[in-house]
Amino acid sequence: MCGIVGYIGKGNAQEIILDGLEKLEYRGYDSAGIAIINKSGLKTRKKVGRLSNLANDLKGDPINGDVGIGHTRWATHGAPSDVNSHPHTNMSGSIAVVHNGIIENYRSIKEELVGLGYSFKSETDTEVVAHLIDYYYSGDLLEAVFKAEDRLKGAYALAVIAKDNPDEIVAIRHESPLILGIGEGEYFVASDIPAILKYTNKMVYLENKDTIRLTRNGYKVYGPDRMEVKRDINTIMWDVEAASKEGFEHFMLKEIYQQPKAIDETLFRRLDDDGNIYLENIKITKEDLNNIDRIYIVGCGTAYHAGLIGRYLFQTFLKVNTITDIASEFRYNEHYIDERTLVVVVSQSGETLDTLTALKDAREKGARILSITNVVGSSVSRESNDVFYTWAGPEIAVASTKAYTTQLVAFYMLALHFGRLKGTLEDECYDEILEELKGLSQKVQLTLESVNESSKEVANKIKDNHSLFYLGRGLDYNTALEGALKLKEISYIHTEAFPAGELKHGTIALIEEGTPVIAIATQQGLYDKMVSNIKEVKARGAFVIGVTRHRNRDLEQVCDYTIFIEESFNIFMPLLSVIFPQLLSYHTSLIKGNDVDKPRNLAKSVTVE
């Protein structure tokens, strides 16, 4: 997810665009750039890193002008660098493009353009668009953009300016969001409301496949059939802060509700034309897999919990001994690591020092490193042999949610792909499981809708407790661990997760009248044992919240509160059962008046040991 801004009018384009990009940094902050047209032509400036790097550069050497475009990047193709930053231009620098989304067929177009004599500077998909517009350009920028759009496949929002068309901006909304802002004799285009709300609250939400042409005197909108259309003008009543959360009160809640989309983004962009998994960045072959006799999965916190699910999947589908370890402990534990070892490193930020240190330790011992991370070009990704990027978009809230569920999707896809490649997973099993995986985002959406109110009610019941227990067996225990971490890190209630079968070996001594216990009971085959464990704690006075499948209506007779979630295969239930713990921790933190997005003592990325 990236942020784009365009401006044309009588104001200072650089100032307005930089201000807009700052409001869009939550969409990505790997690099930023700006292109402005003035009397001396089209000027472009771009810098890797936070927007402040670009702003400081421009402070000393500003670009004057009143028409321009800008971009803040969340890298997907091409690591963060000056040259990979947007705007991208044609070879003469007379056309500049900023882009949010992914051009799926950029490779074939790039090959065609190279054959026509075009030379490329960057590794990005976006640069293809600049040269393609150049190829079709013969003075009419709108026409050239239309012709280029006819060749592009993927999800994208574009804004384009040209030196020889100094009085216009052309922009397209094609799946990725784009908004038109209408000022007094000035016009804006942006990925999201916050970028331009300071200058106008009159906005047009462009519809999919709309194209706009902005000039100093007005704008025109062209529908998917390229005919001029009228679109409603909306008056926005939000303030800027609220807008960047897209109407949600906190980034955490927004990111919880982004999970269905994040899951689909991570999954569907890695399916080939036959609907099978296609992992272009993963170069592990059948021979490599046959040579791997041990797998370690390493991470911290939530990333570690995702690894616990991954461990089960690799053991089951790959038939390889898989050990999961906490990154900060990994280097102290005697591990048998050599060239036959695969180490899977999980890290949303890709900058967690404990995880990075574990990675380097394993690599020095000869292991092959596969990382799962959400940040292109992060330290973890740069130190790995293979990288599986989750495409969850920036995760701003300290409490990790959409990163976790997309890490699970990564493990499902890797286990399916490797199992079939190695021949330890039958094709029909592969097909059946992948088919179910493709429908999971809808089940996550249904679960979000069905458990939100219950999570508020339970939050009100537990908010004053000083301790709480999560219980589960098998994969449900892993979900219990993740639920406990979520609750303690933002509600500050001391929460522990225990294997339900372990209670009788000591912990049950802590259960007394009113002790809240959340029992995750979704695993078929373990349900009856879980019911027994729930009865054990109930007998000692616990207040029990059960989380189970719709079919297990009988659990209502046993628990004080029962949360029913959508049904799926056992292996997919962690993706569904984690929704309630996420929402519960959010609402509990909110009720307690905590800083939900920035809880005390914590940072989003822990870059110290």
Ligand code: AGP
């Ligand atoms: C999760 O909610 C926590 N914020 C924390 O445990 C986090 O998962 C951990 O610090 C690892 O971060 P990473 O995924 O960026 O490496």
